[in-house]
Amino acid sequence: MIDTLFYRPQGLFDQLASLQRTLSRSLSADGAPGSIRSAATGNAPPVNVGRTASSIEVYAFAPGLDAGTIDVTIERGILRIAGERKAAQHGDGSVQVYANERAQRRFMRALSLPDEADTSKVEAHYRDGVLRVSVALQQAAQPQRITVQ
């Protein structure tokens, strides 16, 4: 059941999207300029998106945050997740740093929701460092059973 979330469907557009992400990653690694809107990719938390019969589920992987400081907004069909990661506390005295890979500083991630999302019914939960945002689908977009007369 969870596997469906982690292994992308192999449709043509998914493969194109995957190719585009791979390309933009390798380009940005070389320092070549990418799109101005994807400039923050290295810092933004990765997201997984799934869909059930009644909702769109967005999972943002952003560990070590205080739930109260995460900013989730929806405006004109754009879901925006923002927050800030505090730098690690190094304490006093002489400290040698050997690795500093974890992103620290403000981050922002924006996703456009499909038209059938009902943005008045949204829930957000933060658990084990994953922010889950559930956006309900409009009644008309949900599958329904028609009684045959």
Place this chain on the structure above:
Amino acid sequence: MTDSKEITRTDAAQRGLDRPRDDSMERAATPPVDIFEDAGGITLLADMPGVARERLDVRLDGDTLTVEGAVDLAAPQDMRALWAEVEVPRLRRSFTLSRELDPARIEANLKDGLLTLRIPKQPQAQPRRIAVQSA
């Protein structure tokens, strides 16, 4: 000399080159870490989002410290994936400890997907000041 040898081993482990050939070894992503050292020991922070305490495994094999966790999103049964940037539901990373560290006193703390490991140094490896006696 000893130090450079240890670093090489750690790098190889991270690239998966010297991993044991074991079919039960599942594919895993490498979590980003912060590592810093003060006089008393080494502190390691690792991002393990989606890993609950009971699905986290911190183990020591000889001088190799391995951190491993399974990502569980508790997704609804009928969910279909539309987009996935985290594609592997497992995180794993190994480190080689040097001898002045005290593996018996490692403390691990997992909160909101952030793992904090404190690895103290052996008491004899901690710096101490020698009082100079005047004659």
